[in-house]
Amino acid sequence: MSSRGITIDRRRLGLLGAGLAVTSSSLGVLPDLVSPAKAAPAAPETGPIKVGILHSLSGTMAISEAPLKDVMLMLIAAQNVKGGVMGRQLQPVVVDPASNWPLFAEKAKQLISVDKVAAVFGCWTSVSRKSVLPVFEQLNGILLYPVQYEGQECSRNVFYTGAAPNQQAIPAVDYLMNQVGVKRWVLEGTDYVYPRTTNKILEAYLKSKGVGPADLMINYTPFGYSDWQAEVAKIKTFGSAGKKTGVVSTINGDANVPFYKELGNQGIKATDIPVVAFSVGEQELAGIDTKPLLGHLAAWNYFESVDTPLNKEVVAAFKKSVNDDKRVFNDPMEAHYIGFNMWLKAVEKAGATDHDAVIDAMVGVAYPNLSGDFATMMPNHHLTKPVLIGEVQGNGQFNVVWQTPGLVVAQPWSPYLPESKNLIGDWLPPMSCGSYDVVAGKCLGSHKA
Amino acid sequence: MQLDRTTTAVTLVCVLGGSALLAVSNLLYPATSVLHVPDFVISLVGKYLCYAILALAVDLVWGYVGILTLGHAAFFALGGYAMGMYLMREIGARGVYANPTLPDFMIFIGWNKLPWYWYGFDHFLFALAMVVLVPGVLAGLFGWFAFRSRVSGVYLSIITQALTYALLLAFFRNDMGFGGNNGMTDFKDILGFPLNRESTSAGLMLITAAVLSSAFLLARAITHSRFGRVLVAVRDAEARTRFLGYRPESYKLVVWVVSAVIAGIGGALYVPQVGIINPSEFAPGNSIEAVIWVAVGGRGTLAGAILGAIIVNLGKTWLTNALPEIWLFAFGGLFILVTLFLPRGIIGLFAARPAIRGAPEAESSAAESAAREVAG
């Protein structure tokens, strides 16, 4: 009897039923449950303009993403003081995708379809971007994505304010090749899409520069890898072939500290084998022992240390807004700064928050970089950027040792990869296509607007 | 018996009725209406129902045979990957590189030919078969080894965790050909129904509800059969059942495989609704989370598993919005409170007599064996 499922006495059965019923019906009122604002029928033309902020505030990615939320809040507050845009105030809608990729998609849906935000600033990892991409394309939203990434993507609904590979990786390699005289290359990366693609591009690029396969070593390690002994020893041996050797590191976040420590301990100094990293910025250096990293390099489009009045002003404003002097300002934060201001301009240009209008208006908008000169939103929804090479300093900051003479135009489709060498993205009519095959003369994939 | 039927009825009504209600108000009422349920709520509910299926699978093995599985999310994810592979092939030439056969991520890592284990996934039925077979076979092998060599109690729990952990690492590797860390996403349509259409997501949710209900009925049928009673017997006094001439291992194996398959189907339904499948689904934490859903709802009461999954996830959705930093405290606290003060879960509160009076004894016997194993 009692073994058969469960036994209920009649008095309480009602309760149980009620319990389940409440649960199921409560799903109906989820919109109120999950978002403070009541579901509006359609984006209102009056009242505050809502801006979505989609960055992980908890979980493993919180380290990198939480500061971006602070930047956005600062920018929005500042803009509201200036009277908002088109006479309307801006209202931030912050959600926490908790470093959980499916949750990113869910929250994106909520922001666009329930909160009816005018634009979303968010995502960090490639996988989070990939998981929200279909949502933005389906609901025709606007995403401003502030992080350097692997490229090979060009969506109409996304504005990539971070660097494409040719705006970070390739100049860095040029620097090592020409300024430091590196002849032998180690491409060391964490095993996920960004390093894989970047290294593929670099491999092709280096080959095109006449680097033989014997002088190229590519190596992948898992996330959070901490036991670098063998790997570093490999690099050491590889570097003992009598040619100047350099390491191009696409190692992700947490694995970096043990890596540099091991380098230091095995006696590899930046002067022997320089390491240039693409994922190590001020935020990553904050609060780690930088001694082992001294003199190693990083390639970004911005460093907090760049010496321009505008930069000093913005950084100061940020530190004030979070009233913490120890907080740092890094490349993706600058990207958000530029992206946000570009979006404002676009809204004013379009005279509305209507997505299609804004998307078209964005292209061609220019705004000053914190590192000087102007960033322009190109028809491929990427920015023109300067590329800076910085050396790690004792104080967790970078010192710029080299900088591209001019601005670099992004190539989301790498010309060094066979599958994408004929592709370009151009969202201006007549082309209006994210992946246009200039040879076949037709638009590939489903990116046609 | 009478009362038990009523519980079942209540559960079915709530699952089917509730979801139907939502679907209707989503499709019939215009977006302007107050009664309109936004699209994302539908996919949200769909997600919850998938979790409920997973919870059901966990309850079947934990509640009735006392196998505390810390790796069931692995079967869930495998089912999801099987479905994901189908959806990937469905994209066809609409991918970024317009390659009719190769998924984008393969071109990404420079493959020019489809690996053999991707063959056939362009057929929906084949994919469905895999959804059932892959988790089933893996569970079969794993269980056959484990149960035959009488690995039990915490040891079993630990190696189930190791299993899902190993799979996690494996699927992270890009060379595996399953999209590495990014997994698979950007799906276009399923059986020709575009995934981005409201009616599709509503339909998927309804199907999920239907599957959940039938899984519930199946599980109920199993646990009510003589087989089910043997399971309880094995859970509480495995040695005794041996001396009665039963082979506990074969009973465990059967229910283990069934449970894994249910979990796999849940995963298959999960993927089209959340639009992405990637290795993070294998994370050991997910499996343990599923166990706590069951614990909250009430272990060994199938209805409780469903209730728990939905309630906990509602709380998660709400908390991650309202107070992100509180979330982990609340969730962790839930584990402790439930195990300390609510060993029979929410349903237990309603049950006149212990739903599984055996539970504490069951544990203590398990404990003794553990104690014996570690004695000295």
Added chain:
Amino acid sequence: MTNGNLLLQLDGVSVSFDGFKALNELSLALESGEMRAVIGPNGAGKTTMMDVITGKTKPDAGRVMFGDDTDLTRLDESAIARLGIGRKFQRPTVFEPLSVRDNVLLALDGDRSPRFALWARESLDEHARIEEILRTIRLGTERDRPATELSHGQKQWLELGMLIAQDPRLLLVDEPVAGMTDAETEATADLLREINHTRTVVVVEHDMAFVRALGVKVTVLHEGSVLAEGSIDQVQNHPRVIEVYLGR
């Protein structure tokens, strides 16, 4: 003593747990239809002997022949049980959450395969046998209560009932009357004798009065091997037995 053929034969069985010899060259023969009482001080190896017979423990040396041709040491518990060897534990172990009749139902001899269990419906014959057994163990009125609610004595009886349901050729009964009232003990003795009409029984017991009441051949174990064998009076007067029990 009946002069039937040998049903069970332990032949030089030794079991040792790191150094400590639980069974030491134990040899013991049992005729079918016989009831045998096994006594001995703690650590004499009584329970270990049962473990060996039922396949729970594999001996380091020696054979355990069941009938003429089956060596039990090669089989596992469930196989041995299906050969027709039933065991009752010292501490009554029944399936607590299951109802009394379900306990008996699961014990009824028959197909033990999962496939069968999945589709099995309770047949009339099964029903009849369950009712009969419930009557024999005097739990008819308790049939639908969960076993966990039974008194200690009732659990002991339920377990015996399950043994009967198994319909074994050989019963191994470990301290059946531990913690029973005199009346219950009396009844249990009767029940065992009744069972013995059709089956071979081995009773391990401390309670001398009970063993005397059974009035059967007694085997005394000491330090893992047979110390003495015979009627209760014979063994009680056996000098070495006295020495072992009373010490010097």
Added chain:
Amino acid sequence: MTRIQHGPRKSWRRSLYGPRCVLLAAVLVAVPALADAARAAHDSFANIAASTFDLEAQGVRELAVSGSPRAAAVIDALRDRRLFAWKWPRPDTPLYIRIDTGFVDARTGNPVAAPNRVNLRQVIVNDSVRSAIDTAEGALGLFSSNVATRRKAADAIFQTADAGALPLIERALAKESDAEVGRVLREARAAALLKSNTGSTSERLSAVGEVAARADLSARSLLASLQGQTPQVAAAIGAAVHDIDRRLQLWALAENVYYGLSLGAVLLLAATGLAITFGVMGVINMAHGEMVMIGAYTTFVVQRLITASAPAIDDFGVLVAVPAAFLVAGALGVVIERTLIRFLYGRPLETLLATWGLSLILQQAVRSIFGPTNQDVSSPPWMSGSIALGGLTLTVNRLWIILFAGLVLAALMATLRWGGLGRSIRAVTQNRRMAAAMGIRTPWIDALTFGLGSGIAGMAGVALSQIDNVSPNLGQNYIIDSFLVVVLGGVGNLWGTLFAAMSLGVVDKFVEPFEGAVLAKIVVLAFLILFIQRRPQGLFPLKGRAAEA
């Protein structure tokens, strides 16, 4: 066995303004060749602020040998980015050094009125310049009175193998008393000789021999880098390189074992605590990893406190942290046992769930207190760098960890065997009732045992803080491995734990080169799953009635 300090170099500010300057002066008087260079002192600053790094590096070399009394100070300033030059490059550009009080003229060292920043640019260095600075340092170090410094300098000279340094080396050799340093200097000379395309074939051949004798990577890379040699020499070089490679391969094998052992040591540390709580008490503590994490954070806090209060013993903060971590984690363990675990004895699966919940709480708590970012735990000099043992490079921090793991295990075994607590623990685990009857307060012993296990986990955290990130998720990465180690080794058997940890480490490191790090881990896991199923009791099962059933 020679000890090379690879750790972060001390800033010149400390080292040079003091004895080094004197030393430099000494060099100057000692070396007439440099003295007449000094006459050209005013030029020697020309390139120091050059517009290209190559020219700048050139400038550093010039300045280093120029013998200008300001050389050390200027090079020091350059390294620390305190050197400022006229924005628009010109040979006689004014050079300023920023000091705390203001600016001084780089050439004279006299204070100057703060120049208008607008016209100044900070002179920056990159790696090529920095290596030039290293050579300069080497040049100066060669004449140190301290043998170790000379040894280091000689090594630096050898590494850079700069033909221009030949005369310098010769002078140093002439004065060198220490045999060891002398050898290195001769090697350096040989290297420099080979670089400079001077010297007769026979000289060059012997030089090759001398360099090859080092038989290490730097020798190999030097030889491999030599181009356009006479066939005879080239052949000798080829043979030498091949010979070195062959030796290195053997060493590589030994090195792999070392890597395996050090990984094993880490696993052992992480698992030892668990061997107590799980192995001895049978408590499934999923929050074990968090105990390790808390130990690591304790290290962080202790270091902070010491830096704040007693900078003198800064380098030994780690040592202080060991007992601290033990106490903190141990105390926490006792609290947990009293408030949570004890209600769950005999219900291992519930314990598992509850402690998992606990681990989430602990992680989030640490995240809220210290923030989500990694914390900065620095490695003291005596724990960084590496020891060269023949062809082996043994990293010092790993050596310490291996040693530490051994000590912890030994101490634990001793406690269990001879300690009063250990006796009671064994009594309780063997026969609780009897122990209680004999007046042992079993609940208290339970608490202490759990505390002991947690405390050991805390000490593991101190070690891990030296090689891994100190972040809230630190423990997560070790919990599964720890359980597998304990189970593999045979529960309740410390020797088994030791053996299991070490063999896992070595296996992992030997699979890694072939399969890559990820697959290595997977292979090990798969192997473990199968193994545990074959031998549920682990490598060293406990026999006995208890273990049966």
